[in-house]
């Protein structure tokens with residue numbers, strides 16, 4: 011059996027998932043927190059803004075590394091109809107819901123039942139979607155990439171990921 015390689019791109023993308031999970035905990039906490047008014051709401055809003063800034067910058071770059079560097083190298087071996095297709099659909103679903111949060115959060119001011127409900131619903135959905143997505147990538151997709159992408163091609167993937175980091 012071929013030994014599983016530990017490559018820069020799959021390892022660093024996996025490590026980035028750990029930061030994303032920490033921000034999902036913050037998203038969960040602050041979207042639940044908002045709505046009772048006063049100082050607690052101000053804290054929740056500031057926390058949500060911090061989370062959205064992270065998603066805008068770090069998460070978007072992370073998704074781009076997968077979409078531009080890793081997934082195409084896998085698709086060259088297994089085609090475009092396989093697991094990367096599912097991951098790409100989930101990336102779009104995620105972006106759509108994050109865009110909703112980005113519209114919603116700046117409008118949070120006075121306690122408002124409708125906004126509060128929307129925030130909790132979308133926040134919960136993003137947390138669930140992204141946690142499950144990360145689990146699939148960590149448990150299935152990245153180990154698969156380590157196995158199926160030929161070493162020479164994986165070296166190119168690693169290079170692209172480093173370039174994306176450098177060009178930020």
Ligand SMILES: [Fe+2]
Nearest residue numbers: 023076144147
């Ligand atoms: Fe990922």
